[in-house]
Each structure stands twice: as C-alpha cells, then as structure tokens.
Amino acid sequence: MTKTSLPVLLIRNMVLFPWSEIRLEFDNDNDKKVISLAESFYENNLVIINPKDLLEIDPEIEELPKIGVLANIKMKIDMPNGKTRIILAGVNRVSVHAYTKEDNVFEAMVSNALEEELDPKEELAYSRALNKHIEIYVKEVPYMSNSVLAQTSGITSISRLTDIIALFLPTTFERKKEYIEEVSSTSRVKMILDDINRDMEILKLEKQIESEVTRQLEDSQKEYVLREKIKAIKEELGEVNDKDTDIESLKEKIDKLKCPRKVKEKLNYEMKRYETSNVNSPEIGIIRNYIDWLLNLPWNNFTKDVTDLNKVKKCLDDTHYGLEKVKERIIEYLAVKQKSNNLRSPILCFVGPPGVGKTSLAKSIAKSINRKCAKISVGGINDEAEIVGHRRTYLGANPGLIIQGMKKAQTTNPVFIIDEIDKMTKDIKGDPASSLLEVLDPEQNKHFVDHFIEEEFDLSNVMFITTANYIEQIPFELRDRLEIIELYSYTEYEKLDIAKKHLIPKEITEHGLDIKKIKFSDDAILTIIRNYTKEAGVRELDREIATIIRKIVKDIVMNNAKDSCIINNDDVKKYLGNKKFINNENNKKNAKGIVNGLAYTPYGGDILPIEVTFYKGKGDLILTGSLGEVMRESAMISLSFIKANSKNFKLDDSLFQENDFHIHIPEGAIPKEGPSAGVTLTTALLSALLNKSVDSSIAMTGEITLTGKVLAIGGLKEKIIAASRSNIKKVFLPKDNEPDLEEIPDNIKDKIEFILVNDYIEIFKKVW
Numbered sequence: 001m002t003k004t005s006l007p008v009l010l011i012r013n014m015v016l017f018p019w020s021e022i023r024l025e026f027d028n029d030n031d032k033k034v035i036s037l038a039e040s041f042y043e044n045n046l047v048i049i050n051p052k053d054l055l056e057i058d059p060e061i062e063e064l065p066k067i068g069v070l071a072n073i074k075m076k077i078d079m080p081n082g083k084t085r086i087i088l089a090g091v092n093r094v095s096v097h098a099y100t101k102e103d104n105v106f107e108a109m110v111s112n113a114l115e116e117e118l119d120p121k122e123e124l125a126y127s128r129a130l131n132k133h134i135e136i137y138v139k140e141v142p143y144m145s146n147s148v149l150a151q152t153s154g155i156t157s158i159s160r161l162t163d164i165i166a167l168f169l170p171t172t173f174e175r176k177k178e179y180i181e182e183v184s185s186t187s188r189v190k191m192i193l194d195d196i197n198r199d200m201e202i203l204k205l206e207k208q209i210e211s212e213v214t215r216q217l218e219d220s221q222k223e224y225v226l227r228e229k230i231k232a233i234k235e236e237l238g239e240v241n242d243k244d245t246d247i248e249s250l251k252e253k254i255d256k257l258k259c260p261r262k263v264k265e266k267l268n269y270e271m272k273r274y275e276t277s278n279v280n281s282p283e284i285g286i287i288r289n290y291i292d293w294l295l296n297l298p299w300n301n302f303t304k305d306v307t308d309l310n311k312v313k314k315c316l317d318d319t320h321y322g323l324e325k326v327k328e329r330i331i332e333y334l335a336v337k338q339k340s341n342n343l344r345s346p347i348l349c350f351v352g353p354p355g356v357g358k359t360s361l362a363k364s365i366a367k368s369i370n371r372k373c374a375k376i377s378v379g380g381i382n383d384e385a386e387i388v389g390h391r392r393t394y395l396g397a398n399p400g401l402i403i404q405g406m407k408k409a410q411t412t413n414p415v416f417i418i419d420e421i422d423k424m425t426k427d428i429k430g431d432p433a434s435s436l437l438e439v440l441d442p443e444q445n446k447h448f449v450d451h452f453i454e455e456e457f458d459l460s461n462v463m464f465i466t467t468a469n470y471i472e473q474i475p476f477e478l479r480d481r482l483e484i485i486e487l488y489s490y491t492e493y494e495k496l497d498i499a500k501k502h503l504i505p506k507e508i509t510e511h512g513l514d515i516k517k518i519k520f521s522d523d524a525i526l527t528i529i530r531n532y533t534k535e536a537g538v539r540e541l542d543r544e545i546a547t548i549i550r551k552i553v554k555d556i557v558m559n560n561a562k563d564s565c566i567i568n569n570d571d572v573k574k575y576l577g578n579k580k581f582i583n584n585e586n587n588k589k590n591a592k593g594i595v596n597g598l599a600y601t602p603y604g605g606d607i608l609p610i611e612v613t614f615y616k617g618k619g620d621l622i623l624t625g626s627l628g629e630v631m632r633e634s635a636m637i638s639l640s641f642i643k644a645n646s647k648n649f650k651l652d653d654s655l656f657q658e659n660d661f662h663i664h665i666p667e668g669a670i671p672k673e674g675p676s677a678g679v680t681l682t683t684a685l686l687s688a689l690l691n692k693s694v695d696s697s698i699a700m701t702g703e704i705t706l707t708g709k710v711l712a713i714g715g716l717k718e719k720i721i722a723a724s725r726s727n728i729k730k731v732f733l734p735k736d737n738e739p740d741l742e743e744i745p746d747n748i749k750d751k752i753e754f755i756l757v758n759d760y761i762e763i764f765k766k767v768w
Helices: 029-041 120-140 147-152 158-168 173-181 185-237 243-256 261-276 283-296 309-319 324-339 358-368 401-409 432-440 492-510 522-531 539-559 569-576 629-644 654-658 678-690 716-725 735-743 760-767
Strands: 004-010 021-026 045-049 067-078 084-102 105-112 347-351 373-377 415-419 463-468 483-486 518-520 565-567 594-601 604-616 621-624 659-664 698-700 730-734 753-757
Touching (some): 004 029, 004 067, 029 045, 029 067, 029 084, 045 084, 045 105, 067 105, 067 173, 120 147, 120 158, 147 158, 158 173, 158 185, 261 283, 309 324, 324 483, 347 358, 358 373, 401 415, 492 518, 492 522, 492 539, 518 539, 522 569, 539 569, 565 569, 594 678, 594 716, 604 678, 604 716, 629 678, 678 698, 678 760, 716 730, 716 735, 735 753, 753 760
Parallel strands (some): 347 463, 347 483, 415 463, 594 698, 698 730, 730 753
Antiparallel strands (some): 045 067, 067 084, 084 105, 594 604, 604 659
C-alpha cells in the first residue's frame, strides 16, 4: 500500500464521486494556490475533501474526514475577472493517514482505500439487482433522469456502478457525503436500495394524497357547476334571491365559530333545514333568526382581567368616594382568582337608596378589571319568559334578557348588572324570581339553558352584580344566593367631597368651561345639599350644580360676562331661587304631644315629628298622614301598651274611655310605612296624656311590643345622618342595634349621644 502526499482542496457545496466530473470556479487565493501546486508538482492530482462543518472557513485538522476522493485536473482556465475555472475528474476513494498545514494550504498523506473483494458471481448478482431496481425507479419517479441508464449500461463493477447511481439519486448533500465516506461497495448497494424504496413509498403516498385532493376538487367543482346551473335556471324563471349567497356566508361563519360540539351540530342541522326550506315558507325567517343568535353569542371569547390590583383600586377610588367594603370585596375576589383559576365568580347584591351609586359602581368595577359590561333591568317584570326566553314555537319568540345581555357584551366573562331585583312581580304569567335562580346559583349557571336557544350556555365565568333599594323586598330564594353589600346614604360631608372631586369638575368640563376658573365655596355646596336637595345619593345635587353652571354659561354667551367666578353662599339663591326643603329642619321648640321620630325614606333618612292630641269622645283612635298598615298597627300597639300600664304611668283609666286620640304625622302626601316608629308613637301619646313636653333635641326609633320590649330596626345609618343634619343631640336606640353603630361616621357619632334600651320603661325614665 503506497502512501503519497497530495495537496487538499476543500469543497463545501458539492460532492465529487469517482468516475464523474465536476466544474468549479474559484476566486479564493488559497484555492488557487492548491491548484497551482497540483499542476506544478503533483501531475495535476489532488485530494477532494468535504469538511464536516460547512460554515467553518478554517477548520481544524482533527475535524477533517479520513476518506476523500483522488481527483485529476482535466482543464484549467484563468478568467479576465480574476477567477479560475477548472474541470475535475474523480478517480477513486483514498484513505487519509495524516494532514499537514503550511501557509494556509492543507496537504494529506493518502493511499488508495481498500475495497472488499467479491466473487464474480456475487458481484454480477448485485449489479443485476441494482440495475433492475434502477430501471423501475426511473420508470416510476418522474424527477429521476433517464441518463443514469445510459451511464450504467454494461457496467458490472459494483464499486463503479454504485458511485454512478449515487451521483444521480435525488438525495441531500449530507447523504451524498455518507456515500463518499462508505468504502464498502456492498454497503453502498444497500444504502441505494434503502433510498430508492423510501422514495418510492413517499411517491406512493403523494399520489394517494393527490388523488384524494383531486377527487375533492372534482366534487367541489361538480357542486359549483350544479349550483351555477340552478342559479341560471332560477334567473330564467325570475326566481332569483340572495339565499344561496347567504347560505355560503353562513357556512363560512359556522366553520370559523369556536363553540361546543353540540352547538356546532345544532347549527349544521338548522343550516340543512334552512337550505331545503322554500323562500316563501313562514318558517324560513324563524330558522334564519335562530342561526343568527347561535352565531352571535360569545361561546368562547374571554377578556383578560387586570392583574395589577393597585391599578384596580386606584380606578375604583377615582370614580367613587368611600364605599371601602365594596372595593375591598372586589380586590379580595381578584386576589384569590389569581391564585385559583377555577374560582367561581361572586354574585354580589348592592342594596341602598336611589342615587348612592349602585349601578355606576358596578360599571366602574367592570372598567377597572378590563371586562365588558352588560346591563338589564328586571323592575316590573312579571313574566318568567323575559328571563329564560320564549319557546321557538311562539310567534315573535326571542331569547331572554340574560342571553340578550351576553350577546351585547360579546364576551364569556363580562360584568353582568341586573338592576331592581326587588321590584319583580309575581302573577299568573309566572315567577321571574324563580327563573333567576338558575342564573344566579353558582352550582347551576354553568349549564344555563335559555328556552329559545335550547343549548347549554356557560354563565359560570360571568360576574353578576345585582342592585336593589330594599333588602326586605328581595325574594327570599334569591337572597339566599346573594352576597349582600349595603350602600348607605351619604353624609353631608361625603356629598361635599363628592361634589368637589367629581360632580363639579365633570359638569364644568361638559359645559365647555375651564375647571381652574369656576370655583364653588364649601358653604355654597352645603347650602345646595341642605336646602335644595332631599336625597340619599347625589343625583339631585348633580342636577342643581349643572343648573348653576348653565346659567353662568348663558351669562358669558349673552352678556359677555367674565368666564371666571367663585360661587358663594349668597349666589346660590340667585341661581336656584328660594329654598326647596325646610321641613326636615328641627323646629327647636319643646311642645307637648310632639316627639321626633327617625324615618328611612326613599331619599335616605329624615326626622319625623309625630303629633298627638286628644279631645272628648268615645276612646277612638284616629290616624292621619298617609300611614301604611304596619304603622297603623304600631299606633294601636302603643295605645294598648299605655292602657295596659296606665298605673305605672300614673294615668286615670277614664282618660281612655272619655276621649278620642288623634295621631298625625306631617307631610301627608308622602306614604309612611314600617314598625320603627313604635317607641316614638308611645312617647308622643304619653307626652299628650301627661301634659309634659319632650326636649326637641331628642329623637328616637325602635319597634315596640305589647309588653314594652324595644326591638331592632333597619336603616340606622340613614336615620342617624338625618338626626345629625337636624341638630339632634340625643337619640334613643334599640340595644340590638348596637353593632350597627360601627357604620356611623366618627364625625357624626361625636355630635350625638346614643342611649341604648331594651325596654320602653328605660326611655320613659330618661325622658321625664
């Protein structure tokens, strides 16, 4: 085995096989140097090497392969542009024993690679098998060149035959390198057969796929042609309509719709009905409407909640003053939801007087957590179909308010506001409150079924927020599923802050004025609150402020008045006229038979002076002042309690037999109801009977029983706020209401003395 030293030419983009030629073009100085060395000293011979790393410009000696191809330079041309063209002929494989590198030129110590010796019969068998497979391969594969058959004709040497075939195979560059590095000719035969068989299998699969695609295309083409013919026939008959175009559009929408499998099946079924229905059929409109509803519902469209809870809190603080418990509950829900993705959404119920911000707070919650907002009102609804939809068999049927709200929201997880749940009515048409159970029950609303839609709709991701004015009027079965959060009346100073921070800047901006140029003094705002509004919230206050600003704008436009001014207390009457409300002020005069009660009205709290007088008669009880049934009963209980305990109060029994008693509560146009005036009625009756006055700075509230026990009442915060507004200094309260005093602002508690009682005798002893 003779070893010879030869220059090495590194080729990265092609492979040179023995018995073949390649054409190359160089502009690299190192490559040109290798060619010159081969010509000058090595009889035009050199070694072709394909490096392992094709991107490495200057490879390490250790990384170069141990098998190369001996090549001979057949032709060399130096081009005018400085490039060199050569033709190289592959001779045979060589084994590399060692590499050397000098002046950036590699040289290799090589010898002819030893190939296995085969028996002539065995070699003939291999060559015949290989030629047979190649003939089949060339015949079956369209991209295999026929010239390979001419090249291999008459060749019996397996070594030469495999090299020629490998050159023509449509394989990768890496695979051809493997053929070069494989010295064994029989192994190369197996490699070729493997490549041929694999390619034939792939070709077979491709043909199957093409056949299937062609068949589908033919079916589609056939359907298209038939539809076009039907369309042409209809045009000829004058029966043209847009239904066909509509069907195609609906099918595209159904294919793109992400929804549960059952809904998709329902849509496809209804589409078939729609396609086969006659244009003049009365059912076609019903089917089309139903398909539209299914397509436009948000089956799987979620919005991402805001995760920065500090931003959520700031957003809520910017839009609503106070209400710390509500805000804290929302923050708690979001915090827990971040830790547990399967947390059920809460069913909150905001209860409070009109105007305190129940609905607007719910909308702010939606905005703060980046959810869409849907709102419905169920006040006055008496038909359960309004909630759960009408069956499709009825003419003009539609889904219920819940599904309608979800369609408007266009997301699966909106904040859904249900207003006025305490004002639903129940009659022969059904009980809408019971229909809301499935909606608001976290255990059921995942599988809510609207009668019109007829398919399950998941409401478990919806954050439901309900609102009500009176907790007592919320149906019990609903109340059990709600998390009640009470929003109380605002105090005067809370209204002052709301006006300064929110209402006045909003109205000034909306009326096109500069916030910096229009100012309201605190006294002016308080005057508007006390004498021009009578409400628990701030709606009327907002309207009165808007009235003042409108008049300022009118003066600026018509009279060229200054666009900057400060509204003082004296200016309020100029803009708003005389005081509207003065009756709720305490008259500060002690009088017999008159006692201040505390009432909870739709406007919040108010003091309720109760007047009692008696005169000759037969013991009758007369009640005036638009009193409700419960309040009338309270008056009867008070009189019965006094009669039963007349000796304790040092009263003559003849007083009750020889006189009629008249109880009147002023502002007779306003309905009054509730048991909480019981102790006030009793005190007013005793004041008249005993001929003793009651201090006008005293007020009281509490339900009384026939035995004199004082029971707890509701709406305490609103009542105490009213007492503070009317300069009441002392308030008698039921002992059971002591925990509710925590809700009273400190600035109000500091002004009033609270006396907690269990029995009416305690009030009697302290008043007189």
